[in-house]
Amino acid sequence: MMMKKMNITTITNTSTIMNNTLIRAVMGSLLCGGFLHFSFAQEFIQDLGNSTVVAEQSSETVLNGLREDEILKDEKIDRKISTTIAETIRNEPDIAIRSMGPAAARPVIKGLSGSHVTLTEDGSFCGDMSATSPDHAVASEVLTAHKLSITRGPQILAQSFATAGGVIQVSHQDIPFEITTVRASSSHNPNNTQIHGYIADYAETGQLGFATVLGANGNIHGLSLKGELSARNMGDMKTPNGTLKNTDIKNKSIAVGAAYSFERFKFGASFRTFNSDYGIPGGFIGGHPNGVDIELSKRDFTLQGLYIPAARPDTLNVIFRYNQYHHKEFETKKYVGAEFAVNQANLRVENFIANSGPFFGIRLGTELDSRSIEMGGYVFTPPTHSYAASLFSIASLNGWDGLEITLSARLGGAFFRPRESVVADKDAIEDRNFALWAFAVEFSQIVAPGKFLTLDVFRTTRAPTIEELYNQGPHLAAYTYERGYHKLDAESGYGAELEFRDYGEHFNWRASTHITWFLNHLAPRATGDTNWSQLLPIYQVSGDDALLMGTSTSIETSAEQGFYAQAGASYVCGFYQNENWSDMPQIPPFHFHAEMAYIWQHVRAGINTEFALAQNRLDRYEQRTPGYITFGALLEFHWALTLANYSIVLRGDNLFNADVRNHLSRLKSVMPEKGRNVSILVKAEI
Amino acid sequence: MKIKHLSLAALCAFYIACGDSNSTSTDQHEHFEAEGWNLYWPDWKLAYSVYQGKEDKSLEKLRVNANCLSEHLTVKFLDDEKKEVSAPKDDEHSLGWSVGDESILDIEACGSWGFHLKGVKEGETTLTLKVKHHDHADARTPQIRVIVDKALKAEDCPFQDDDEENEHHHDHEHEHDHE
Numbered sequence: 001m002m003m004k005k006m007n008i009t010t011i012t013n014t015s016t017i018m019n020n021t022l023i024r025a026v027m028g029s030l031l032c033g034g035f036l037h038f039s040f041a042q043e044f045i046q047d048l049g050n051s052t053v054v055a056e057q058s059s060e061t062v063l064n065g066l067r068e069d070e071i072l073k074d075e076k077i078d079r080k081i082s083t084t085i086a087e088t089i090r091n092e093p094d095i096a097i098r099s100m101g102p103a104a105a106r107p108v109i110k111g112l113s114g115s116h117v118t119l120t121e122d123g124s125f126c127g128d129m130s131a132t133s134p135d136h137a138v139a140s141e142v143l144t145a146h147k148l149s150i151t152r153g154p155q156i157l158a159q160s161f162a163t164a165g166g167v168i169q170v171s172h173q174d175i176p177f178e179i180t181t182v183r184a185s186s187s188h189n190p191n192n193t194q195i196h197g198y199i200a201d202y203a204e205t206g207q208l209g210f211a212t213v214l215g216a217n218g219n220i221h222g223l224s225l226k227g228e229l230s231a232r233n234m235g236d237m238k239t240p241n242g243t244l245k246n247t248d249i250k251n252k253s254i255a256v257g258a259a260y261s262f263e264r265f266k267f268g269a270s271f272r273t274f275n276s277d278y279g280i281p282g283g284f285i286g287g288h289p290n291g292v293d294i295e296l297s298k299r300d301f302t303l304q305g306l307y308i309p310a311a312r313p314d315t316l317n318v319i320f321r322y323n324q325y326h327h328k329e330f331e332t333k334k335y336v337g338a339e340f341a342v343n344q345a346n347l348r349v350e351n352f353i354a355n356s357g358p359f360f361g362i363r364l365g366t367e368l369d370s371r372s373i374e375m376g377g378y379v380f381t382p383p384t385h386s387y388a389a390s391l392f393s394i395a396s397l398n399g400w401d402g403l404e405i406t407l408s409a410r411l412g413g414a415f416f417r418p419r420e421s422v423v424a425d426k427d428a429i430e431d432r433n434f435a436l437w438a439f440a441v442e443f444s445q446i447v448a449p450g451k452f453l454t455l456d457v458f459r460t461t462r463a464p465t466i467e468e469l470y471n472q473g474p475h476l477a478a479y480t481y482e483r484g485y486h487k488l489d490a491e492s493g494y495g496a497e498l499e500f501r502d503y504g505e506h507f508n509w510r511a512s513t514h515i516t517w518f519l520n521h522l523a524p525r526a527t528g529d530t531n532w533s534q535l536l537p538i539y540q541v542s543g544d545d546a547l548l549m550g551t552s553t554s555i556e557t558s559a560e561q562g563f564y565a566q567a568g569a570s571y572v573c574g575f576y577q578n579e580n581w582s583d584m585p586q587i588p589p590f591h592f593h594a595e596m597a598y599i600w601q602h603v604r605a606g607i608n609t610e611f612a613l614a615q616n617r618l619d620r621y622e623q624r625t626p627g628y629i630t631f632g633a634l635l636e637f638h639w640a641l642t643l644a645n646y647s648i649v650l651r652g653d654n655l656f657n658a659d660v661r662n663h664l665s666r667l668k669s670v671m672p673e674k675g676r677n678v679s680i681l682v683k684a685e686i
Numbered sequence: 687m688k689i690k691h692l693s694l695a696a697l698c699a700f701y702i703a704c705g706d707s708n709s710t711s712t713d714q715h716e717h718f719e720a721e722g723w724n725l726y727w728p729d730w731k732l733a734y735s736v737y738q739g740k741e742d743k744s745l746e747k748l749r750v751n752a753n754c755l756s757e758h759l760t761v762k763f764l765d766d767e768k769k770e771v772s773a774p775k776d777d778e779h780s781l782g783w784s785v786g787d788e789s790i791l792d793i794e795a796c797g798s799w800g801f802h803l804k805g806v807k808e809g810e811t812t813l814t815l816k817v818k819h820h821d822h823a824d825a826r827t828p829q830i831r832v833i834v835d836k837a838l839k840a841e842d843c844p845f846q847d848d849d850e851e852n853e854h855h856h857d858h859e860h861e862h863d864h865e
Contacts, residue, residue, distance in 0.1 A: 324708040337822050339710045376710030378717075378822045422716045473717070532738045533719040533825040 059313060059354040060361045061396050061404045063444040063454060064155070066501065073147040073171075075638060078649050079604075081202060081681055083211075083234065083249070085119075085142045085170065091610070092150060093512070093552040094166075094570050096588035098664040100134040102207060102237050102674065103249045103278035104294075108664060109150070109166040110514060110550055111572035111587045115465055116165030118156075122172055122270070125369075127298060127323030127344050132467050133475060134666055135280045139298040139325065140170055141253045143202055143213045144230050147171035153456050153497075154408035154440035157392050158350070158363055161410055161438045164460035164495050164516045164548070174257040175268030175304050176217045176224040194219045197686040206653070206677030207247070209234030215255075226257040226270070236279075240657045240675040244667070246279035246291035266306040274298040281667060292337065293330040298323065315352040321345070329377070338475070339376035344369065359395040366391050367412075373466060375423075380473025381484075382421035382429060384466045388414045390436070402446040409439040414463035418470055428470060428486045434463040436490060450503040461492040464522055468541045474534045479666065481531035482524060483540045491543065493518035509555035521546040521576075525585055526621035537621070545577040546584055561601065567594035573617060585619030586664055588612075589627065595634075602639045608632045615663040625663035630654040649681040718774050718817050720825040722764030728757050736827055737764050748803060748813070748832045750791070754843035756803035758796055761815065763825070773799040779819050786812035790834050802845075805834040 072080060072089065082088045086097045086105040098113045099105040109117050119126040121140060128139035142148075151159065151167035159167045195218045202211040215228035232251035237244045257270035275297045282291030300323050307316040322345050329338040350365035369388040375381050390412025399405050416432045418424070440458035447453045464484075471484040495516030502509050520543035529538040550572030557565050569592040574584030590613040597606025611629035618624060636649040653674070654660065660673040722737030725748075735742035750756040761781060763771050773779070781801065783793050790811040792804040803813075813830045816823035 326708055331822055335820065335822070336712045339712050341708050341710045343708050374710045375714055376712035377714070379714065421714055423714045530739060532721045534823075535739065535826060535828065 059352075061406060061444060062446070063153075063404065063442075063452060064361070066452070066503075067152065068149075071147055071149040075636075075647065077145065077148060078647050078681055078683060079634065079636060079651075081142060081649070082679070083142070083204075083207065085138055085140060085145070085148065085168065088142050088145075089148055089150065089168070091568060091593045093510075093554055093568055094514075094550065094572070095150070096570075096591065096664055097662060098134055098586070099662060100666045101244070101247045101278070101280050102234075103247070103276070104130075104135050104137045104280065106130050106134075106138055107168055108586075108588060109168075110164065110516075111548055111574055111584075112162070112165040113586065113664070115462055116162045118160040118162065118165070118167045119170065120159055120167060121170045121272075121300070122174055122302065123169075123304075123317075124302060124319050124321040124348060125323070125344070125346050126170065127300060127321075127325050127342065128296070129325065129327060129340060129342065132465055135292070135294065135329075135475075136327070137276060137278055137294070137296065139274050139276065139296060141211075141213070141230050141232065141251050141274060143200060143211050143232070144172055144215075144228060144253060144255070145170050146173050153454075154394055154406045154442050154458075157408040157410040157438060157440055158365065158394060161390075161412070161436050161461045161463075163438055163440050163458040164493055164518075172228075172255060172272070174226060174228075174255050174270035174272055175259050175302065176226040176257055177259045177266055177268060177304075177306070195686075198684065200681065200683040202679065202681045204234075204677050204679035205238070206674040206679070207234040207237050207249070209249075211251070222260065224259040226255065228255040229253070238675050238677075239672045240659050241671055244281050244671045246281045246293070248279050250277040251275065264308050264310060266304075266308070268302075268304045270300075270302045270304075272298075272300045272302075281671070290332075294327065295330070296325070296327040298325045313352075313354045317348075317350045317352065319346075319348045319350075321348075336377045338379045340379065341374045341376075342371065344371040346370075358397045361394070361396045361406075363392070363394040365393075378474065380423045380482075381467055381471040382418045382424040384416055384418040384470065386414065386416045386466060388412060388463075399443075399445075404442075404444045406442040406444070407439075408441075409437070411437045416463075416466065416469060418466075424470060424472060428472065430486050432464075432469060432486065434490045436461050436463060452499075452501040454497075454499040454501070456497040456499075457494075458496070459492065459494050460516065460518075461490055462522075463490050464488045464541070468522055468524075471541075474531060474536050479536060480524075481534060481536040481538045483538060485541055488522060488541065488543055489520050491518065491520050491522045493521070495548075504558070506558060507555055508558050509553070511551070511553040513549070513551040515547070515549040518544075518546040518548065520544070521548075521584075523585065525619060528621050546574055547577065547581075548572065548574040548584065559599075561599050564597045564599050564604075564606070565595065567592070569593075583617040583619055585622050587615070587617060589615035589617075589625065589663055597634065602637055604634070604636045604638075606634045608634065612663075623669055625661050625668055626659075628658050628660045630658045630660060631656055644684055644686045646685075647681070647683040649683075651679045651681075653677045653679070715778065715819065717819060718779055718824040720763040720771075720817065721766045722768065723815065723825075723827050724762040724764065724770060726760045726762065728760075733759055734830060736830075737768055739828060741828065741830075748830060749835055750803040750805040750832070751835045751843060752805035752807050752837035753840065754805050754838055755794060755845055756805075757845045758800050758802060761799045761801075763817075774817070779817055779824065782816040782818035782823060784814045784816070786829065791832055803832060805837070807834065808836050809834050 080088050083102050084105045086107045089095050090097055094110045096108040097105050098108050107117055115131045126140055129136045130138040149169045156163050156167050197216040199214045211232035213230040217226045230253045234249045237247040253274045255272040259268035277295050280292045303320045305318045325342040327340040328336050331337040347368045353362040356362055367390050371386045374383045390410055392410040394408035396404055396406040414434045418429050420429055438459050438461050442456045444454040468484050469486050471482050474481045493516050497512055497514040499512035522543050524539040524541050527538045527540045531538055552570040554568035571590040574587050575581040593610040595606055595608040597604055609631050612627050614627040615625045632653045634651050638647045654676050657676040661668040662673055725734040727733050765771050781799050785791050790806055790809040792806055794802040794804050796802055810833050813832050815827045817825040
């Protein structure tokens with residue numbers, strides 16, 4: 001990992017090139033190195049431990065290297081795997097879940113949801129409609145994810161304008177470039193054949209059923225291939241108050257990919273389908289008595305090309321993705337209540353330059369996007385074409401005394417072209433164009449051995465969504481009557497985040513606090529009115545000035561074996577600028593989780609707890625949510641045997657069957673979240 | 687050569703992956719909106735009224751005897767100014783309903799926008815009326831409480847099936863007068 005990050009190469013020649021970057025790296029790492037216990041630091045020290053080290057220039061900040069260790073992968077992701085991506089990352093700092101049943105769950109970052117949180121798959125957009133409505137599921141099977149990472153800081157601008165939120169990156173590795181790299185480096189025989197297979201099964205009692213994934217990567221005559229199948233079939237969710245009907249989930253996915261290396265070029269293509277049938281429960285005011293069944297399908301075709309020059313680790317990366325997404329909502333078995341068809345194409349070109357002048361880790365890129373959406377059935381948004389174009393750049397440089405500065409900016413536009421429709425007022429069918437710009441500057445200073453102080457200052461923005469602009473009607477699955485406004489302006493805001501990290505001999509801990517002043521924060525807010533035809537509460541999208549601030553902290557022991565403890569807490573609050581500084585809606589309450597475990601070489605056993613305080617800070621017409629506390633336990637085994645790695649993770653969540661209400665769930669007034677739940681993950685990699 | 691084959695394979699994959707058109711199979715339609723509902727007995731006496739979610743409590747509850755049909759009820763709608771408007775006249779809209787407990791109450795459709803309550807057994811349940819449009823409801827009432835009184839012999843029921851003809855007559859008159 002370190003080799004990739006710092007480009008340090010060990011050679012027999014004693015000549016050593018020491019430049020400013022190496023001095024920075026050596027200073028930073030020696031200052032903190034003796035106390036670092038993340039693999040980042042360990043590998044770095046090992047590299048420095050070699051008597052002869054040639055360091056090419058660094059291509060990444062120390063802070064980004066540390067952030068990479070927070071990526072959920074390997075045993076970390078196995079330990080946390082759950083029904084959805086949101087559930088899997090729920091205990092990460094600043095994360096909450098917006099949900100409407102177990103399938104329709106989407107991550108919330110620092111109290112921001114919807115299009116403030118971007119989801120990507122293998123570096124390109126995740127083509128679904130999960131950002132637009134709480135009943136829309138994220139169209140990605142979590143069991144097929146090799147890595148899950150939360151992008152923070154200036155790097156967000158490589159994917160999104162919404163620096164106040166974040167980016168959740170899902171890595172499926174559908175284009176098997178890694179295999180071609182391994183082949184190229186491990187063998188001079190181009191006909192060498194390598195096979196890597198994996199199978200994982202997940203089952204739980206909270207929603208009886210199973211999820212399974214079966215995949216294989218192979219390298220045949222220099223061509224790397226990947227094939228993967230997954231299926232999930234889980235029944236209704238069991239809560240402490242009984243079974244919540246119509247919460248079953250059936251997912252299927254198929255992925256194939258190929259990659260080929262030709263001199264300094266790498267080419268790859270992949271195709272992934274994802275189908276999901278899931279239920280949204282009923283029984284709410286205005287909702288269908290038996291709930292709504294949703295069928296969605298997604299097809300992604302991706303082409304990727306890489307050019308890697310000989311002398312430097314620079315990379316030109318071109319990704320083209322064509323996505324088709326189809327979504328149907330059924331009020332009865334027979335008829336379609338709502339339908340969406342989305343066709344989206346996205347071209348992304350990114351040039352990574354390791355060093356240029358005083359800068360390092362430079363990312364320059366452009367993104368072009370075309371999206372067409374059609375609606376059918378009982379949907380009140382006109383069909384719309386939208387286009388987006390943007391340029392982004394991120395670069396780091398060294399300041400004085402170990403200071404690293406990262407500058408990033410994104411500039412672009414979003415263009416909406418609605419078509420006339422019987423469901424929309426003619427006056428509301430108006431073309432809209434938005435010029436967007438955002439920036440972020442990050443100052444990261446090593447203040448003492450192993451101690452980092454980081455300040456981010458940023459401007460955030462986002463264009464309104466099609467629904468926020470043009471929707472005028474009921475959304476039965478969400479139990480709301482939603483009103484957009486075609487005159488909305490883009491959302492923007494200015495913010496800052498201060499973070500302190502301490503990598504000590506026995507503990508590593510971090511604490512951060514953030515604040516964002518939103519100008520025209522766009523959110524659907526309950527108006528208190530009712531659409532009397534449908535008897536649905538009316539939500540109106542409005543833009544208001546708002547102040548959002550919060551804090552999070554986490555601490556963990558640094559031992560890799562023996563006693564281990566970890567704890568984390570997040571809190572966020574938001575206020576609209578008005579006479580009373582009234583509270584913003586859908587803000588998660590204070591959340592705390594902790595784990596204690598004992599780690600042997602192949603076994604880990606532990607107990608954990610999670611609690612949330614009651615949410616009494618409410619927007620108009622929002623309901624209070626009581627707090628809860630849950631307890632859980634974990635037992636996991638990992639071992640290697642004859643070219644294969646095996647893992648078994650047995651987890652018990654909410655063992656005392658507590659009544660858990662999620663403030664960000666539309667179902668909270670009717671039923672609690674999942675009750676006592678015992679899950680097992682069995683995984684083998686060959 | 688290998689690159690040519692790969693390019694060809696990628697193109698084929700693209701065609702297979704994305705060759706199908708991805709468009710909606712259902713159309714969007716204009717929808718009927720109502721702020722309130724009035725139900726009338728054949729003598730034009732108001733049987734039930736709700737406007738913007740508020741029921742007219744001065745009216746008696748809807749009742750029918752088990753084993754009997756009620757008199758004909760005609761449906762009218764209220765707009766946002768509380769003016770009575772006629773039911774949609776196209777073929778796409780129709781009257782629909784759901785009954786809380788079908789072992790107590792049933793509904794018998796009568797004409798486009800009329801119906802009879804049909805008592806099944808003694809008890810109390812709810813009735814939700816809807817304006818069905820294709821497969822969904824454009825408008826719906828709150829849950830209307832309906833009381834089913836004790837069972838009567840068919841010949842003792844206050845309303846007899848053979849009154850249907852008269853009732854249709856009323857319905858037409860009613861329609862005419864409120865246009």
